[in-house]
Amino acid sequence: MNESISGKAAIAGLGVTEFSKNSGRTELHLAMEATLAALEDAGIDPSEVDGFSSYSVDKVPEYEIARLLGCDQVKFFSQVPHGGGAACGPIMHAAMAVATGVAKTVVVYRAMNERSWYRFGTGDYGFAASPFFENVNYGYYMPHGFHTPASWVGMFAQRYMHEFGATSEDFGRVAVSSRDFAATNPAAFFYQKPITLADHQASKWICEPLHLLDCCQESDGAVAMVITSVDRAKTLKQKPVIIKAGAQGIAEGQQIMTSYYREDITGLPEMDIVAKELYAQSGLGPDDFQTAIIYDHFTPFVLPQLEAFGFADRGKAKDFIRAGHHERGGKLPINTHGGQLGEAYIHGMNGVAEAVRQVRGTSVNQVDDVENVLVTAGTGVPTSGLILGAE
Numbered sequence: 001m002n003e004s005i006s007g008k009a010a011i012a013g014l015g016v017t018e019f020s021k022n023s024g025r026t027e028l029h030l031a032m033e034a035t036l037a038a039l040e041d042a043g044i045d046p047s048e049v050d051g052f053s054s055y056s057v058d059k060v061p062e063y064e065i066a067r068l069l070g071c072d073q074v075k076f077f078s079q080v081p082h083g084g085g086a087a088c089g090p091i092m093h094a095a096m097a098v099a100t101g102v103a104k105t106v107v108v109y110r111a112m113n114e115r116s117w118y119r120f121g122t123g124d125y126g127f128a129a130s131p132f133f134e135n136v137n138y139g140y141y142m143p144h145g146f147h148t149p150a151s152w153v154g155m156f157a158q159r160y161m162h163e164f165g166a167t168s169e170d171f172g173r174v175a176v177s178s179r180d181f182a183a184t185n186p187a188a189f190f191y192q193k194p195i196t197l198a199d200h201q202a203s204k205w206i207c208e209p210l211h212l213l214d215c216c217q218e219s220d221g222a223v224a225m226v227i228t229s230v231d232r233a234k235t236l237k238q239k240p241v242i243i244k245a246g247a248q249g250i251a252e253g254q255q256i257m258t259s260y261y262r263e264d265i266t267g268l269p270e271m272d273i274v275a276k277e278l279y280a281q282s283g284l285g286p287d288d289f290q291t292a293i294i295y296d297h298f299t300p301f302v303l304p305q306l307e308a309f310g311f312a313d314r315g316k317a318k319d320f321i322r323a324g325h326h327e328r329g330g331k332l333p334i335n336t337h338g339g340q341l342g343e344a345y346i347h348g349m350n351g352v353a354e355a356v357r358q359v360r361g362t363s364v365n366q367v368d369d370v371e372n373v374l375v376t377a378g379t380g381v382p383t384s385g386l387i388l389g390a391e
Contacts, residue, residue, distance in 0.1 A: 004096075004099065004281070005092070005095045005096055005099045005243065005245075005246060005281070006243075006244050006245055006281045006282055006283075007230065007242055007243075007244060008095065008098065008099035008229070008230065008243075009094065009095035009098040009099055009227050009228065009229060009230065009242075009243045010227070010228065010229070010230045010233035010240035010241055010242050010243060011091070011225050011226070011227055011233075011240075011241040011243065011356050011388065012042040012044070012226050012227070012228050012232070012233040012236050012238060012240060012241075013038040013039055013040070013041040013042025013043075013044060013225060013226035013236075013238065014037075014038055014041050014223075014224075014225055014226075014238075014353055014356050014357070015033070015034040015035060015036065015037025015038030015039070015040070015041055015223070015224045015225070016034060016037070016187070016221070016222070016223050016224075016350070016353055017030050017033050017034050017037075017221050017222045017223075018187070018221065019187065019188070019189055019219050019220070019221040019343065019344030019346070019350070020115075020189070020219070020220050020221065021115045021116065021189075021218070021219070021220060022115065022116040022220060023113055023116060023220035023221065024116075026113075027058075027059050027060050027111045027112060027113050027117070027222070028059075028060050028064060028065075028068075028111070030111040030112075030113070030220070030221065030222035031060045031065060031109050031111035031222050031224065032065065032068055032069075033222060034109060034111065034222035034223055034224035035065060035069070035107055035109055035224040036069075037224070038107065038224040038225055038226045039107075039226060041226075041237065041238060042226045042228075042233075042236050042237060042238060043236050043237040044105060044226055044228075044236065046069040046070055046071070047069070047070050047071060047072070048104070048105045049066070049069055049071050049074070049105050049106070049107050049226075050071065050073055050074055050075045050076065050103045050104055050105055050106075051074065051075060051076035051077065051094065051097050051098075051102070051103030051104075051105065051106035051107070052065065052066065052074065052076070052077045052078075052106065052107050052108075052109070053076075053077065053078045053079070053080070053089075053090035053091075053093045053094050053097075053106060053107075053108045054079050054080075054090055054108065054109050054110060055079060055080040055081070055082075055083065055086030055087070055089060055090055055110065055347070056079060056080065056081045056082060056083055056086065057083040057347070058079070058110065058111070058112070059112075060109070060111050062074075062077045062079075063077075065107070065109070075102060075103050076097045076102050076103040076106065078090070078093045080093065080248075080384070081382070082256065082378070082381045082382045082383075083347060083378060083381065084295065084297060084347045084348050084377060084378025084381070085377050085378035085379070085380075085381035085382050085383040085384065086347075086377060086378070086384060087110075087295065087347055087348025087349055087351065087352065087375075087376075087377035087378060087384065088246060088247075088348070088352065088375055088376070088377045088384035088385050088386040089246075089248055089377065089384040090108035090109075091108055091225065091227065091243060091246060091352060091386055092243075092246030092247065092248065092384060092386065093106075093108075094106035094108050094227035095227060095243040095246050096246075098227055098228060098229055104228060104229070104232075105226065105227075105228050106226070106227045106228070107224060107225070107226055107227075108224065108225050108227065108349075109222065109223070109224040109225075109349075110222060110223050110224075110346055110347055110348075110349035111221075111222035112219070112220065112221070112222070112346060112347065113220045114218050114219055114220065114345065114347075115217075115218040115219055115220050116220050117220075119218055134256065137255060137256070137258070138258070140258075141258055146258070148207065149257060149297070149298070149380075150206045150207045150210050150215055150298065151207040152257040152258055152380065153210065153257070153297075153298040153300060153301060153380060154207040154208060154209060154210050155260060155265070156265050156266070156300065156301070156380070157171070157209050157210065157298075157300035157301075158208070158209055159265050159266050160266045160300060160303065160304065161209060163266045163315065164266065164315035164316075164318065165315075165318065166300075166303060166317075166318040167318070168201065168209050168211065169197060169200075169201065170303070170318045170321050170322065171200075171209070171210075171211075171214050171299040171300050171302075171303075172197050172200035172201060172211070172213070172214070172299070173197065173321045173322065173324075173326075174296065174299040174302045174303075174321060174326065174341075175195065175200050175213045175214060175299050175341055176194075176195055176196065176197055176200060177326055177327045177328070177334070177335070178296060178335050178338055178339040178341040178342040179193065179194050179195045179213075179338065179341065179342045180194050180327070180328055181328065181333075181335060181336050181337060181338045181339070181342060181365050182194075182337070182338025182339070182341075182342025182343050183338075183342075184364060184365055185337055185338050185342075185343060185364050185365060186364065187337070187343065187364075188337065188338040188342050188343040188344070189217060189219065189342070189343065189344055190338060190342045190343075195213060199213065200213045200214075209300070210298060210299075210300070213341075214298055214299040214300065215297075215298055215341075216296065216297045216298065216339075216340035216341055216345045217340065217341070217344060217345045218345060219344040219345045219346060221344055221346050221350070222346070223346050223349040223350050223352070223353050225352070225353070225356065227243070230242060230391070238360065239359070239360050239361075239390075240391060241355075241356045241359045241360065241388050241389070241390075242359075242388065242389050242390065242391055243386065243387075243388060244281070244282040244284070244372065244387040244388065244389050245277070245278040245279075245281035245282040245284075245385075245386065245387040246278075246281075246384070246385070246386050246387075247273070247274045247277035247278050247281070247384065247385055248274065248382065248383070248384045249270040249271060249272070249273030249274040249277070249382065249383055249384070249385075250270055250273075250382040251269035251270040251272070251273055252269065253269075254270060254382060256380075256381050256382075257380040257381055259380070266304065266315075267304050267307070267308070267314070268301065268304045268305060268308055268379050268380075268383075270379075270381075270382060270383050271304070271305055271308040271309075271376065271379060271383055271385070272308050274308075274376070274383060274384060274385040275308045275309045275310070275385070278374075278385050278386070278387050281387075282372075282387045284372055284387060285310065286309055286310035286311050288371070288372050289332060289372050289373065289374050290332075290358075290367050290368070290369060290370045290371060290372065290373070291332065291333050291334070291336060291358055291367040291370060291373055292309075292311075292332055292333075292334045292373060292374040292375070292376075293334065293335055293337075293339075293351040293352070293354055293355050293373065293374065293375040293376065294306065294334045294335060294339075294374075294376050295340070295348055295351065295376045295377055295378050295379055295383075296335055296339040296340050296341050297340055297345070297378060297379075299341070301379040301380065302317075302334070303317035303318060303321065304317065304379075305376055305379060306320055306321075306326075309374060309376075311325075311332060328365070333365075333367055335351070335354075336354060336358065336363055336365040336366075336367065337350065337351065337353075337354035337357075337363070337364075337365070339351070347378070348377050348378060351375060352375050352386065352388075355373040355375045355386070355388045356388065358370045358373050359373060359388055359389055359390055370389075370390070371389055371390050372387060372388070372389040372390075373387070373388050373389065374386075374387055375387075375388065
């Protein structure tokens with residue numbers, strides 16, 4: 001068993017702003033709110049912070065947070081690339097820093113005004129002006145109408161449906177469950193607004209086979225966490241949430257959202273890498289989880305993630321979903337906060353926050369006797385994952 005970081009670090013503090021469509025303040029302000037709240041939650045003075053980690057498509061520099069917090073000796077800082085695919089990466093990096101003694105108190109954060117300031121899904125990225133690799137790469141797709149994340153995911157979803165007999169209704173069952181959890185979460189944007197499968201099927205097409213209700217929100221808000229050693233976390237205000245495993249993955253033929261040149265585009269081989277590593281580090285397997293946070297920027301990618309982690313056999317996630325195992329009261333309730341479909345789209349960091357609450361026993365949709373929670377990050381891109389749990 002690889003125990004290089006397993007059980008060496010813990011999430012000791014959690015801070016979250018409200019989630020909205022127009023925060024009315026800067027992303028730096030949001031980041032500071034969440035960070036100060038996380039430090040207060042842990043009972044740690046801001047001056048003690050000596051490390052930071054965040055992820056790309058972020059406008060908030062760690063040096064400015066450090067300055068505003070009054071940190072005078074920051075020894076570690078990292079920014080993980082690939083947007084939502086990095087959602088678990090900063091926690092992994094923080095755990096590595098703590099486990100190796102590079103830093104003692106690391107803040108991870110994500111702050112964004114992704115609705116009121118700028119929007120990821122517009123299809124207007126300014127690629128033509130700068131002939132960098134990523135921009136040139138998209139030049140092979142955009143002339144054919146592949147302008148948005150929904151269109152890029154639609155290709156994979158269409159092939160998955162063809163190969164395995166999954167249907168739009170199966171994707172809809174994912175959305176219905178997420179919105180059910182959001183409906184009982186006062187922090188969720190879609191609080192008290194559940195949907196039915198008929199609502200999902202009647203929602204407008206965005207890019208076949210994706211309906212509007214297959215697509216995540218655009219949100220303003222921030223989430224921050226404080227990571228420190230397990231021994232220190234035990235002396236602080238909250239129940240320690242142990243980082244039992246953390247991993248990242250890039251697989252053969254990997255591109256950003258457009259890995260179409262693989263022999264098979266029905267799976268997520270980068271998530272297969274993450275799953276294998278998480279299980280190796282932790283010694284856990286599919287039967288050891290009571291709940292999971294499965295990245296749900298688009299519903300079709302939830303199914304191959306369930307398969308990557310062995311919750312369902314290859315091509316059989318549709319049967320897992322049809323049986324309701326992912327729902328409230330099911331065998332493996334997923335996205336009990338409402339997910340990015342129902343709570344907010346903070347690029348997955350709000351999902352990590354929900355995993356922390358489930359381990360602490362403080363979720364508004366608490367699952368009984370939680371010992372281990374799986375968290376996955378964005379799919380279609382180089383990705384990451386975590387296993388969080390009780391001691």
